[in-house]
Amino acid sequence: MHVHADRGSLAVGRADHVTYHAAPHGAVSWPHQVGVIPRRASAFQDRASAWQLRDASADAATAARILDGMGGVGKTQLAADHARHAWENGEVDLLIWVTAASRQAVIEAYAQAAADILHPDPAYPERAAAAFLAWLEPKPAPQPVRWLIVLDDVADPGDLRGLWPPAHSLGRTLITTRRRDATLTAHGRRVPVGLFTPAESLTYLQQALTVYGRSDNVADLAALTEALGHLPLALSQAAAYLADTHLDATHYRVRLADRARQLADLLPESEALPDDQPTTVAAAWSLSLERADQLRPAGLARPMLQLSAMLDANGVPLQVLIGEPVLTHLTAQRSDGAGQTLPAVSEEEAAGALRALHRLSLIDHTPDEPHQAVRAHQLIQRAIRDSLIPEDRDHVARTAADALIAAWPEVERDTDLARALRANATALLARAEDALYQPDAHGLLHRLGQSLGEAGQSSAAIKHFQHLTDTITHRLGREDHPHALAARGNLAHWRGEAGDSAGASAASAALLEDCLRLLGADHPETLGTRINLAACRGQAGDPDGAAAAFGALLEDLLRVLGPDHPHTLAARGNLAHWRGEAGDPAGAAQLTAALLEDRLRLLGADHPETLGTRINLAAWRGEAGDPDGAAAANAALLEDLLRVLGPDHPRTLATRGNLAHWRGEAGDLVGAAQLTAALLEDRLRLLGPHHLETLITRMNLVSWRGKAGDLAGADTAFAALLQPGDAASRGEGAVPGQGLTNGEGG
Template sequence: MSQGPERHAGSARNVVRGAVSGGVVQAGTVEGGVHLHGPSRQAVALPYRAGIAPPRAVAFQHRVYSPLLAEMLDRGGAAVPCADGPVRACVVSGLGGVGKTQLVLDYAERLWAAGEVDVWVWGAGSREAIVSGYARLAADLTGIEDHDPEHGAQRLLEWLATTTARWLVVIDDVQSPGDLRGLWPPATAGGRVVVTTRRHDAALRGPARRVIEVGVFTPEEADGYLRGALAGQPQLLGGDSDGVAGLARELGYLPLALAQAAAYMLDRNLTCAAYRGRLADRRRRLATLVPEGEGLPDEHRATVAVTWSLSFERADRLAPAGLAGPLLAVASVLDANGIPCGVFTAPEVLALLAAAARREVSGEDAVDGLGCLQRLSLITLDPDSRSRRVRVHALVQRATRDSLPPDRLAVTVRVAADAVSRVWPDIDGKTAVGQVLRGNLDALAEAGSQHLWEPDAHPVLFRAGRSLRESGALAQTRDYLHRLHTTATERLGRDHPDTLLARTNVALWRGYAGDPTGAVTAFEALLADYLRVLGRDHPDTLIIRDYLAYWRGHFGDLPGGAAAYEELLADELRALGPDHPDTLTARNNLATIRGKAGDAAGATAAYEELLPDLVRVLGPDHPNTLNTRANLARWRGHAGDPVGATAAMEEVLADYLRVMGADHPNTLTTRHYLAYWHGHAGDPTGAAAAYEELLADELRVLGPDHPDTLTIRHYLAYWRGHAGDAAGAAAAFEELLADEVRVLGPDHPDALTARCCLAYWQERARDRAGAAAVYEEALAERLRVFGPDHPDPLRIRAYRRERSTGDAPA
């Protein structure tokens, strides 16, 4: 054993014994009919050291946890006291491989070298080994050998309780809290106890004990370790500045993994970059990237994967038995940084657990199974986070996936995808849960992307695209949807319904990103393929015709869009019937395009006729019913009744708040229209105030760069101007224009509109020269984007003529 420097000459002996641990037994008690006289006599000279401690790691790192042991034990717990008195025992808990043993070894060696302990005992093992080790140690210390090891163990505890010697007992790698029942060393002024374990059970806590949760290296500690371990061959560090840091990051800063990776690199003369390349190869199992057997560094007893294998097995044996394994399998294909707990209680996961355990499994059972994994430090449960409740080390995930046969991995990936899809809210926008679920889908794709396309594209793939679009991340949405379409084409073929759906999403993105012309072109090509593959009356074909009509009208061809909707409505009435939701949607959209074409009264009448049918078919609280009520209020205002529009919008808002909540995007949109009609009803100051309140909520819910947030800023500036602050409106539009160009691009219709509004309010603020220059820029941009015959450039030209006569429009 590595003993460190001997402080005391003439040390009697250092006896290598078995595991040691203990519980408090007062002198004079009777155990099993054997009277333990106390205090026992001391039979060996001090200082005395027993047990086999491991060697110190070659590149040992002093860590943030090191001072904590000393603060707790050496200072009587002054820094972190227990409620029941000074700390006499520390339980060092954490995942296998985080360096618990090395931390405790460093602490023990420093105490021994400083002469602060007279007896240092190091041991580990099962309860049987602990008892036998105690008995042997009692014989050495007291000179009395008991034939019954249990009696000998109690004799040791009596000696520890009554001796004046200063002692330190280290019990390394305790497998179960039950192994220490009745065997904890006593809490005395001269005694210190340190236990290391992967367990996280409440039973490890007790009087005068504190638990230290040990995590992985910090990035700085990991960097120091790797540089120290590879110091003999510095060329392996490589010239890439990110080589060492990247390797540490990809190994999750786990000390054991870093040690074994360094040894593997030294054995094979691999640079950090080369090892990272092998690590990134998902065809390689984790067990193949560490030294074999005798080549393990620092006298490690097992590889990373084997180190955890016993933890996997023990967790699976804990009640409820048989659930921890499949739960960890599900966690292994999801995001290591956080998984919502609801994923593990989804019906699909419960069915997987029931099949594995061969019994009915409830959501409560699944939560208890997660607790079993936490008790073995295989996962971390964060009670303060709903969206990232379950966390797991990335290498634990990989070791778990390596143990899954291909058919079981395929099932696990599909079940996890089903569960993620199940817990995904209808609207998530920029909420934390949306970001977390998208991260979990990324992890699923990395763990087994092929299984998400067997036999068809999993619906969660499309849900993630919608989530990205709703979040306002236009560039990310574009890239994701194009990748989705490319993959669908490669895996399923050009005419597969899921490939066509992926193309549909790409076309929709173009429209939402401000390219209605591109959207029209894309939907025209799509419609030809849908007609060829699915036929004229297929519901999906009719949906494509709906999208095409919408974007035609949105592009500026309002008569063409209206005509397309009238044809579509006739076909949907024939193919689907008058009460089909798609037929009702077509009626809603036809009414909207009539209003945009200038027939506000006709749009109002169409909505009034549609609303009773929606209430009858879908119910009064259905989102489509509420949307139609909001549209009816809106077009009532455009038809010349802003006061009636305001009153109706207030009623709709009350129902949105009741049904969907304050932060739902539709609720926020309704508040936008309510503020708008307040202004048109003669209260521009009230409208501006309402938009200020709404903007604060949009920033909180959606973030500063979401298109809806930018829209609210537009109308806030608009109503500030109409409330009498033309200069403030011009300044606000100038700031808004810069942000819209940055977020949406210079050709987006909203950015083009903001440029015109900036010129208008500069004119109102008496900055005629500035307004003239901006109008020239706006006209040039509109001509470039839309062409000379589009209505927008024509309107700008007309306004320039009107402005030259001094007759500017309101």
């Protein structure tokens, strides 16, 4: 059967039991459109995704193009632009726009197209839709129809079962969806739609505000686009909010940063949304989350996203979200509706919840990047946190803290993992710090500070422990609470490590008085404070006094804690160190060698404390007159450090510096300069040009190049050292020479 229209004879496939009639000549005017294309946004950006879509559509190798991405990135606007471009340029004869939120909506749109072209029985829309799909099938025709079907906002891939338009050399299908299911990509080619670039964000916001007669400071607008995460929907609604409230970008950004404010209160009311938008940013993902929560394993997507919303938007390590604290939390959250707890959630199910969220574009789950396996947009996180009542938000925050602690290794061999854990702990503190002081200071607060210090960030560790001390004291009203004492001890320790020996000594002395009064002389906290105080004496320039203090302290540690306690071992390392500093390097080497035997017995060869003791032993042997032996020991040690701790660990870098030092002392001046130059590159990459360790390495490079006779190279290195902005040129004091690395915390 044929249907005659003014474009000629069109072949139509027959569906079973479908009744339709040929349209009279001229009943359908070509080109023909079914459905309404959404109007163009007032500040539409013709961005790279639009060109990528046009390029993809020019290739007819696959049937459909699938625009996928999180809600609010502008998929519908890109699809509308594509459809409008094809229509206005005469590229299609039939254009069908379907708001495909449900299967019924797709059927009704197809039935409408069939009614316009084929005149089927209107009482049977499913049959009409089938007839229309059959009509689309490729077949010989004098003047075939070029068509484009847009299925916008497909919510469930299952809704399209049996409703996919056929592959056709003259037909194109374009789908927009938040879904990333494999069944979708089996039907076509993905065209992922992401956020605006910073430049696109700024241009968009400027143009959107121009519509309202606004012209704001460019730098302020750029900062605001960053705060909004370059999300097109958020930028559009923020522009409308700024216009309605007559607020400037800077003050709006301050309101956004205020955790006491709800995101919904910082957006236009639903009736004042721009560009016919159906929902606010705050509610844009609610339906997606409902659908994700229905996917297997049912009921776990929502609590998993709530946990993710407390952590770093730039990446959460996988082990954090599949660890025991999270599994326990998910088990408690999952019930059968009758108050009975279902079987315990497994790691496999927790990973399944992450995949469900990924399928709905609520997170990006990339298991191949284990340290940053889960990423979520900052505004999705904000909307999810806002949806929690205070009691639930605090509980989720403490669970996230438990999960971080459980994933945090006692020994930070993997520097990338440690960096990611610190970033997540910092994000959690920024979002829910109050919850981590209920009922007491959570262990994560102390672990974060220790990790900062161990990573070589002494200043950051000091700042952290000062804040922790002040907060605990303020909340509990006393400076002698056990958690406050621990924080004060860490604060004193890292002040000493940073070179503030006087401040560390005064803080340790005050802390010792409180420990003696509250805990007694033999309490581990008291003994640990005595260790710090003794070390401060040496750091203040009294190595003999420090050695004597550690000698006396060691007797008490052996009596109270025994020979194998970490405090006892640390005191032995400090005793060796200060004996060497007091002028007895041979004695220091003997004490360190004996300590190494016990470290090997108790901790094994690859434990960082064992490796730290080897660092010190090599150094003291060099100081005792054996630079060749020290160089050989450092070379062997470096191989183990690279294997165990990795190339970027502070101890690995320190050992490279020591190796260069002893090679030079053994007479290989050129080799020392070369090793130091290579080390400087990594110091600059990891720490920046103004870090103390970078400056030390620069000074050593000047020294070794000069000693090797490379006066021009020494001049160049010295000029770089005195570049404006360096600590030396700012008059912050002399930079000490690079000597041995004390791995014992003394």
